[in-house]
Amino acid sequence: MPPLTLLLQATNRLISLNAVDLAIIAIYFAFVLAIGFYLKGQSETGEDFFLAGREMTAWIAGLSFLSANLGSLELMGWAAAAYQYGILATHWYWVGAIPAMLFLGIVMMPFYYISKTHSVPGYLQLRFGEPSRALSAVSFAFMTVLMSGINMYSMALVMKVVLGWDINFSIWVSSITVAIYVALGGLKSAIFNEVLQFVLIWLGAMLIPILGLIEAGGWGGLKQQIARNLGTDTYTHLWSNLGSFTDNPMGIHWTGIVLGLGFVISFGYWTTDFLVVQRVLAAKDLRSAKMAPIIGAAFKMAVPFIVILPGLLALSVLPMKLVGEGEAVAQGMHSYNEVLPLMLARYCAPGLLGLGITALIAGFMSGMAGNVSAFATVWTYDIYGAFMNKKATDAHYVSMGRWCTIVGVLVSIGTAYLVMEFKSIMDYVQALFSFFIAPLFGTVILGMLWKRATPAGGFWGLLAGTGSSIAMWAWVKMSPSALAIVALSPNAKDMAENMYRALWSWIVCVVVTVVVSYMTKPLPEAKLAGLVYGCTEIPSEGHLPIWQRPIFWAILVALVFAVLNIIFW
């Protein structure tokens, strides 16, 4: 029996798709595969396959930069988080992203781009030597396949709950599709498809907030209904309830949001996670590379409209109460993670339903492709090429990249089955971020801005930061009372704990890097050219009209960011 016929007959589904919906999904799969086959002939060299030929415009690199992050966790996880924590979830899109993206574009991008590195671990190798690269590459590869597995699990869960599709079917069909188009066309194929997926995500998901706001009576009506349903107005304020751990649904203090999320985790993720940085490295010139994160930031500010708002609308208009995953399974109720599909089923007729489901699938696939293409690059250049086979030909590395894509997908599939055991997807990922990303940001930022940082300082700082983060996590797991020390309050919830753990691990990394650097011999300045502030000649943009300068657009985005925070204070 053909698979689509099997899907049509699936039972226990939240919603049913008709032939038009299935046609829309099938056409999407055909398109992404067609793009992969079309680009196969254009990905023959390592530069083509791993860096898309370094010929992307600022717009393509910027949309891809954002789309690679707009995976299943964004769509499903943050809609669920908005239902649980209210508008506070928006912090992960605004203070938890915008300043860091602008900082990447204006301050850090010149060093990444001028050094001509192919990856973030590659930059660490140039700045701090092989040990730092090895540590960063191995931890990144580990984190990447875990993330990819989480993406798959999320997607399969949605398909099971929403459509009644078999969880194994969903995992295998989507992951094999991603493996094919990334293995064929490399980063170029991933980027092209990410732009396509970006458009579909918006067009497929935008109807929910539009129709939801109409039903709720606009933003004012939405706030009133939430306050009436929950008996509190804390779910619709961004900052005004963060003065105390107990005054807001997330159990977090503003210092955790500003320092832990807005500074350490956000800057760590957006400026050093190679999954997103790789897209910007593919830009055609330095100005495009600087503009790409700024364009991404402008669109990032709008993403809460399609992700956070549906969660808030669900608090207002859904007749049933959503609960945690465990309780949902035990009691036969709906869980937080089903917010988006429930809202989709509420408003979308046949055809639109297919488009909405395609948007979800596109989100899952863009996230997965981002992880897999970044994994293939780091494995090939920073692990295999650096430590196992240093003298292979370019063609050999391209071949390794293609095979690595397939192997990476298979490992991710295995991870997806492991991830099913964890009760909260988002909290788990936040824990991973604080293990690796926060200390890495400490190492990279000191490497770029401080000439005195030495190779030994960089390596030991990174190791100590990562180790301390894992140790703190294990400490709280074994002794829950340790939460009062790590997160500064016994009332802190998982996300708050992750924020503070990231902050401490970053501080440990920076302190150890500084101390060890002062105890060891610095590199001569000649060796730091192109890598460090003060030793690198950055091309002037003084000859450009003001509207073509990245700094102009960065200031504009920063102003809008500030105004939005004040409006929703």
Next chain:
Amino acid sequence: MTKGKNISIWFFIGVLLLIYGVLILTSGLLSPTPTNLVLAELQAPIWWGILLLALGGTYTFLFFPRR
């Protein structure tokens, strides 16, 4: 870069939106509205289908490979 050797990614996007616009608009015009749908009276598939058609048509025309 927005192009491969000769086909722009925006052309792919335009064609896809065009196809989706036709499918969703047709479905909106011909299929009966499910009774459990909220705000069904707004006929979202019809105006969303028209939007997709307009966007898809524009991008297909502007980024057609021979242009």
